[in-house]
Amino acid sequence: VKKLNITISDIAKELGVTPSTVSRALSNSPRVNEKTRKRIQAAALKMGYQQNVMAASLRKGTSGSIGMIVPRINRHFFSNAVSGVERIVNPAGYNLLIYQTEESYAKEVEGINTFLKNRVAGIIISLATETQDFSHLQSLVDRGVPLVQFDRVNGDIAGPKIVNDNFNGGYLAVKHLIKAGFKRIAHLTGATHMNVYRDRMNGYIEALKDHGIAFDPAMVFDNAITRESGIEAVSKILETKPDAIFCAGDYAALGVMEELKRLKITIPSQMGLAGLANEPFSEMISPSLTTVELNAFEIGNRAANALIQMLEKTEYVMNHTEIVPVRLIVRESSVRQPMVLLNEKL
Amino acid sequence: VKKLNITISDIAKELGVTPSTVSRALSNSPRVNEKTRKRIQAAALKMGYQQNVMAASLRKGTSGSIGMIVPRINRHFFSNAVSGVERIVNPAGYNLLIYQTEESYAKEVEGINTFLKNRVAGIIISLATETQDFSHLQSLVDRGVPLVQFDRVNGDIAGPKIVNDNFNGGYLAVKHLIKAGFKRIAHLTGATHMNVYRDRMNGYIEALKDHGIAFDPAMVFDNAITRESGIEAVSKILETKPDAIFCAGDYAALGVMEELKRLKITIPSQMGLAGLANEPFSEMISPSLTTVELNAFEIGNRAANALIQMLEKTEYVMNHTEIVPVRLIVRESSVRQPMVLLNEKL
């Protein structure tokens, strides 16, 4: 049986040098002879040495890991945001710890505590739906832990925030519905304490105003962002006699579509429909769903870059908000004339 | 400005005790007076103490983290497997590090090295498609790092393996197609060096045999597991004049469905179709896709439990394979009579 973990002292003994020299050689310090460096690196490789980063970080006072907290990784948006962060932080020499909150405030706090215990270099977070108290974030800032928020953010906490252009997402979707001939547009939104849904709704309102349509609060339904809540909301929506529905998320739109089909209300001829998020299924369902694409990977990139900047220049805390553009994707659910006419040219 | 990181010595000084007492109090050791424990815990809370797990693990010689390596987290199966692992290891006091290989062998090796450097307590892995050399896994075993493989595994490496019942998945899908009246069933599979696809194909072959249908190797097409490769494969498949197609994955089945639609070949009347994996989209597309459900969460649970068992009783390395049952889900793509007849009773 092999020795389980080789240390620099093992290598030092083997080669008749001291641990300090080995340390220097392995970290490519210039303060070591070229020849001995080669010799040491060769021995390290042969002996299967793997640096003990816990010891190194303990000594250096800072770890090489970054913590990322997301509601759940099985959502298209978040898994791509994670990949976007990895693409930046891994080459920069950090490794990423991921924590899922499953929309729970308690888990969010737990995740932050886990990260603190692990002395992560910084934290990237998108808030849980449940989260309405932000003292856990404030305490991070107070401790001097670099913090970047993305997507679901709280404006009162200092530090960079990277968000989708949710306002424009709502605006573009509703403007499109209006141009497509719909006049009474209902809106399904999420929990209105969250920036993402508030902003999308404001875009909806602004688009109505800009096209001379009166905003009717009775046509807005909140806490309806899942497939199930979309299904349930339909009967109430129909009471307001809409000719189209704009959902703040694709899952809600999916539920709405299913329920409308069940009620034999055809889309888009009897009811226009648009979602937001461009979930993978939205192009596969029938009719395909008009929606707004979010660039999750780009958001991950930017969040990671902002964090790395904070880590490298510790002078001051940046406090800006980056708004990442979104893109309207028109599909069958909102276009009354046959799609072939639109797609013929492609 | 607050002191950034409180240590047990800070607390000790504050209360006029020694660091050892504080350590004992915080770890709920019985070797400390009830009163002083309360006093210390209160102070720790008030001062915002967070244990430095790097220092603790360095001293204890083992870290409280578990590393998990998956091809990608934006796949339904893997993100649920991750959640399944978390559900077990978090309450057990471990935290999970996740590494995505994106199907790359180089990244897989890199991930393992990162985990070694972090002295993870154990590793849970599902192999990348590219991986055909397993020495990196063998060296983990040699080092005595507890290793659990799941889903995509290599039988030559010691240790627990948790897999889907892929053979039965293939068998059930094909048996169903035969019972539904299809006779010439083509098969789209993945890279045949991988256990998952080999087993599914063997299930396909066995089902044919058991129902007196000759197996024709010309009707099997490999390296076709993505949506794109599904689309591309269709023309070659059609040359073999099948009346049904069994795809080893839902994404390939989706591609096949799209291409068949484009060619005006109707499903299921002109061509039966079945996938495997029960991706979320498979019930949403039209026609809905007959497929085989995999219990990713359960697999994650079992992998985590196996690992924790290895961590707790270090006496010997278990070397068993757990096969997790799968379930056939019949939908429109494989049933020629109207689905209403089948579903009427529900």
Next chain:
DNA sequence: TTGTAAGCGTTATCAT
């Protein structure tokens, strides 16, 4: 019940 002291594996500051 509490204190003392050593040591986990590194790196950084000295000194040589």
Next chain:
DNA sequence: ATGATAACGCTTACAA
């Protein structure tokens, strides 16, 4: 260019 040594924050014999 290399060596000796201290220190990072914690846990755990061992002592008291």
